[in-house]
Amino acid sequence: MKHTQVAALLFMQSMIVLAGSMAATETPHLNRTLPYLTQPSKTTGNLHTAPKLFANVSGSVDDEGTCQCSVYLPDTTFPVQKAEQLEIIAATLSEKFETELSQVREYSKMLDLYQQQILNLTIRVEHMEKSSVSYTELDFQLLKVEISDLKRLVTQLKSSLVGSNVIVEQIYLEITNLTILVNELESLDKTNILAIRRQIVSLQNQLKECEEGMNKTTVPPYFPPGSCIHRGLLNVSQPYIVKLNWRGFSYKYGSWGRDYSPSNPEKEVYWVAPLNTDGRYLEYYRIYSSFDNLLLFKPMYESRIRYGEGSGAALYNNYLYYHAYSSRHMVKHDLKTNTMVLRKELPNAVTSNRFSYAGVSWQDIDFAVDESGLWVIYSTENSMGNIVISKLNETTLDVLNTWQTRQYKPSVSNAFMLCGVLYATRPMNTRKEEIFYMYDTNTGQEGSISVIMDKKLDTIQSIDYNPTDQRLYVYNDGYLLRYDVTFQP
Numbered sequence: 001m002k003h004t005q006v007a008a009l010l011f012m013q014s015m016i017v018l019a020g021s022m023a024a025t026e027t028p029h030l031n032r033t034l035p036y037l038t039q040p041s042k043t044t045g046n047l048h049t050a051p052k053l054f055a056n057v058s059g060s061v062d063d064e065g066t067c068q069c070s071v072y073l074p075d076t077t078f079p080v081q082k083a084e085q086l087e088i089i090a091a092t093l094s095e096k097f098e099t100e101l102s103q104v105r106e107y108s109k110m111l112d113l114y115q116q117q118i119l120n121l122t123i124r125v126e127h128m129e130k131s132s133v134s135y136t137e138l139d140f141q142l143l144k145v146e147i148s149d150l151k152r153l154v155t156q157l158k159s160s161l162v163g164s165n166v167i168v169e170q171i172y173l174e175i176t177n178l179t180i181l182v183n184e185l186e187s188l189d190k191t192n193i194l195a196i197r198r199q200i201v202s203l204q205n206q207l208k209e210c211e212e213g214m215n216k217t218t219v220p221p222y223f224p225p226g227s228c229i230h231r232g233l234l235n236v237s238q239p240y241i242v243k244l245n246w247r248g249f250s251y252k253y254g255s256w257g258r259d260y261s262p263s264n265p266e267k268e269v270y271w272v273a274p275l276n277t278d279g280r281y282l283e284y285y286r287i288y289s290s291f292d293n294l295l296l297f298k299p300m301y302e303s304r305i306r307y308g309e310g311s312g313a314a315l316y317n318n319y320l321y322y323h324a325y326s327s328r329h330m331v332k333h334d335l336k337t338n339t340m341v342l343r344k345e346l347p348n349a350v351t352s353n354r355f356s357y358a359g360v361s362w363q364d365i366d367f368a369v370d371e372s373g374l375w376v377i378y379s380t381e382n383s384m385g386n387i388v389i390s391k392l393n394e395t396t397l398d399v400l401n402t403w404q405t406r407q408y409k410p411s412v413s414n415a416f417m418l419c420g421v422l423y424a425t426r427p428m429n430t431r432k433e434e435i436f437y438m439y440d441t442n443t444g445q446e447g448s449i450s451v452i453m454d455k456k457l458d459t460i461q462s463i464d465y466n467p468t469d470q471r472l473y474v475y476n477d478g479y480l481l482r483y484d485v486t487f488q489p
Contacts, residue, residue, distance in 0.1 A: 110153070111171070117150060118174050144179075151175045220486040226265060226371050226467045228419035230487035233435065236453055236472060237484040245274045246286060246297060249478050253279040253360070256480050257464035257473035259315040260369050265468040270294050271315045272480065273308075273322075280362040282308025282322060287335060303338045307331075310356075311462040311475065312366035316374050316394055323365040327351065330365065330376065330397050344397040346390070348380040355379035355409045359427070359459045368417040371467045375417045379409045387415065389422055389441060405439045405446055412437065416463040416472065418485075423449075430458045456481060 059069030150171075223230050245251055254274035261267055272294070273285035286302045288294040305322075308331070313322035319341070320333040328349045332342035351364040355378075366377040374394040379385050387409045391400040405422070412424040413433065424437040435451040457477035464473045465485075474481040 114150060114153070114171055117146070118171065118178070121146060121150075121178055122174075147175060147178050151179070221489045223470075223487055225470060226262070228371055230419075230489065232421060232438070232440075232488050233418060233423060233449070233451060234486045234488045235451055236435075236486070239454055239456065239474070239476075239481040239483055241456060242480040242482055243295060245272055245475075245478050245480060246299075247274045247284070250277050251275065252459070252478045253311050253362075253461050254282075254475050254478075255311045255313045255462035255464060256475055257315060258466045258469065258471075259318060260466050260468055261317045263317075269315070269318070271313075271320065273313050273320075274478070275311060280309055281325065282310065282313065285313075285320065303335075305333060305338070305340075307340075310362040310364065310366075311360060312363045312377075313462075314367035314369050314374070314464055316369045319394070321367045321374065321394075323351075323367075328365070330367075330392075332394075332397060342397055346376060346378065347399065348382065349378045350380055350385075355385045357415075358410055358413050360414065360461050363462075366415065366462075368415070368464070369467075370417040370465055371419055377409075377415050377417075377422070385409055387412070387422065387424070387439070389417075389439065391441070401441075403439065403441050403444065407437050407439070407446070414460050414463045416465045418465050425453070425460065425463065427458075427460075428452070431455060433460055453483065 059067050061067055220234070221230075245254060245256070251274035254272070256270070256272040259267070259269035259271065261269075268290045270288040270291060271285055272288070273282060275282050283306060284302060284304050286299040288298070289300045293299070305320075307325045308322045309325040310323050313320060315321075315335075318335050320335060322331050322333065323329075324331050324343060327345075328351045329343050329345050331340055333339070334341045346365060349365060353362050353364060356363045357366075364378060368375040368377060372391070374392045376390050376392055378388055378390070380388055383404050385408055387405045387407050389403045389405065391402075392398065393400055407424060411426070413426050415422055415424045417423075420441045422437075422439040422441070423435050425433050425435050426437075428434050431454060433453040433455050435453065436448055437446070438449055439446040453474075455474070455476050456479050460474055460476050462475040465471070466473065470485050470487075472483040472485060474483065
């Protein structure tokens with residue numbers, strides 16, 4: 001019995017030693033790092049106490065004389081699964097560490113690049129700050145774009161880093177200061193070039209919007225030049241500002257337009273006749289062979305006539321018609337020879353600035369041209385200052401027919417003829433004029449309309465209509481304006 005017990009104990013001890021050696025051989029590093037895996041002692045509870053390898057036990061003999069006893073092996077099973085989990089976690093942490101370390105190295109390179117770019121920008125801004133040269137808007141915009149890119153990249157860098165980074169914060173602060181400095185430099189542009197350019201861009205955008213709005217509207221019907229198959233004036237376009245008259249801003253009074261020749265309507269001849277600075281004396285005029293030459297100040301010739309008065313001149317079939325100075329005479333002037341070919345009195349016409357237009361002095365006699373020929377607009381004592389319209393024979397200046405209206409001439413700012421219909425204007429304010437009155441010589445009917453005309457300055461000195469291009473030519477405080485006309489179908 002005793003020998004059997006001893007043999008069993010020796011066998012158990014050898015098995016325990018063998019298991020312990022195998023565990024030490026396979027996982028030597030876990031013996032150092034995982035001491036807590038050792039089973040605690042039942043008596044002491046000490047984690048570092050080695051388990052008890054054997055103990056004396058009582059046995060028994062069965063009926064056949066065989067010795068029986070119970071053997072209790074200690075719990076020395078090694079936690080292999082936990083060790084594998086720890087190895088996997090360690091490998092994962094190692095990969096993440098290498099990834100973060102690689103990103104840090106990349107961020108370090110990017111920081112060096114950003115610092116160099118900020119240094120370059122700082123040098124450029126300091127140069128702009130010290131220099132007296134006026135920089136264009138493009139210079140400022142390029143700086144702003146570069147600074148904005150830097151700011152965006154640094155913001156991304158800040159969001160990707162965990163915690164605070166002194167270098168990144170310093171770069172962000174420098175970029176903010178650069179932005180403020182560039183804005184200050186831009187606002188201190190001494191020549192106001194940027195402000196002017198921005199205003200021009202704004203005006204161009206407004207013009208584009210107007211053009212787009214016009215394109216959206218219904219295209220008006222077409223009527224052949226020189227025809228009167230429409231039902232009268234419907235609207236006028238925005239003014240096209242051609243230029244200032246050739247004598248300068250001080251010459252606020254005058255007239256201009258395009259010659260209408262029924263036999264050769266497509267021929268281009270333009271005339272500009274500014275009065276002297278007294279607003280009365282018509283002395284010089286210029287003739288241009290094309291609109292381009294007018295824009296380029298290339299006159300075909302300049303002439304002096306010496307005895308004209310007022311802004312009521314008109315050009316018809318290569319002859320200039322105007323009011324003779326300090327008289328009631330009408331003058332027909334040949335452009336080719338620059339000579340007066342005819343002078344005739346206008347019966348009963350009141351002159352001496354008594355019934356001139358409102359705001360426009362010395363325009364007692366106003367010549368007009370339309371599809372049917374030459375007209376004259378004036379007042380008489382019998383009409384008590386109301387507008388009188390006479391159709392003239394352009395060859396002899398004889399009055400062919402006369403119509404008397406009920407519209408007081410000094411209450412209108414100007415007038416023109418179109419297809420035998422008189423249209424009169426009045427000011428609404430310093431930038432708008434209204435075509436408000438009409439008189440049809442074909443029917444003898446008069447009435448009111450409302451067509452708004454924009455203008456550049458306060459006063460309109462003359463309006464002349466040309467049947468060839470169906471445009472109004474307006475002399476506005478020295479500026480030459482042009483309007484397109486649309487008709488009622």
